[in-house]
Amino acid sequence: MAFLEITDATKKFGGFLAINAVTFCVERGARHAIIGPNGAGKTTLFNLISGLILPTTGSITLEGKRLAKKKPHEIVQIGMARSFQKVNVFPRKTAFENVQVALIASRKLQYNPFRGAAELFRDEIMELLEQVKLGADSERRAGELAHGKQKQLELAVALAAEPKILLLDEPTAGMSIAETLSSIALIRDIVQERGITLLFTEHDMNVVFEIASTISVLHHGEIIATGLPQEIRVNDDVQRIYLGRE
Numbered sequence: 001m002a003f004l005e006i007t008d009a010t011k012k013f014g015g016f017l018a019i020n021a022v023t024f025c026v027e028r029g030a031r032h033a034i035i036g037p038n039g040a041g042k043t044t045l046f047n048l049i050s051g052l053i054l055p056t057t058g059s060i061t062l063e064g065k066r067l068a069k070k071k072p073h074e075i076v077q078i079g080m081a082r083s084f085q086k087v088n089v090f091p092r093k094t095a096f097e098n099v100q101v102a103l104i105a106s107r108k109l110q111y112n113p114f115r116g117a118a119e120l121f122r123d124e125i126m127e128l129l130e131q132v133k134l135g136a137d138s139e140r141r142a143g144e145l146a147h148g149k150q151k152q153l154e155l156a157v158a159l160a161a162e163p164k165i166l167l168l169d170e171p172t173a174g175m176s177i178a179e180t181l182s183s184i185a186l187i188r189d190i191v192q193e194r195g196i197t198l199l200f201t202e203h204d205m206n207v208v209f210e211i212a213s214t215i216s217v218l219h220h221g222e223i224i225a226t227g228l229p230q231e232i233r234v235n236d237d238v239q240r241i242y243l244g245r246e
């Protein structure tokens, strides 16, 4: 049994086949990238894997457990956390509070915003913020942080759930070159250090080749190749379809 198994997954929107009989596995500990041109179906595939939408047919399992029809918090409890292309933090809460809310939710505590819980999980929160290089920004409102830092905060929020697998949808989207470089190093170090399996989509091929241990290529909703980065780099179909070389 593979760690994450996607078996013959199909997603239709009306008559449009966005994901077509997709089968692939993500091995435990892998840093697995899903690449493909715009509209290939990457986000749809991510939404299927993280249970946001149901597959029309097929199955998705994490350690043998089916993910379909599970509620978002149940999926988090099974061990999956994800981020979105658009930043998804509470802008008016501080960085500290954003992580605190995530920790409270993952530990299944009742959150009462009117009760003084300011110090709850302080050490853990600071450790997480320091790990994503936001220790000095803990008291700043999330909405005031630069885009790159907001993505770092999202990462801390995702890590608060202690996931076995982390899904990142274009983790460096909208970042400057400097932000991208530090973000790549951060993601790679954190998943390695914590033994987290990573599944991510990314447009920037430099980022893909810096992080990925395995790459799957999606084209018109179908996986056309899965392999090691060096195999994907020289795959004729991939070069023709994705990299635009004839």
Ligand SMILES: Nc1ncnc2c1ncn2[C@@H]1O[C@H](COP(=O)(O)OP(=O)(O)OP(=O)(O)O)[C@@H](O)[C@H]1O
Pocket: 013, 016, 018, 036, 037, 038, 039, 040, 041, 042, 043, 044, 045
């Ligand atoms: N809810 C929906 N209803 C109808 N069509 C949809 C829906 N969601 C996605 N699609 C279509 O499915 C296809 C795949 O879209 P998706 O966003 O998954 O691609 P993508 O590879 O993530 O693209 P990008 O790289 O631009 O983010 C597109 O043609 C899109 O228009």
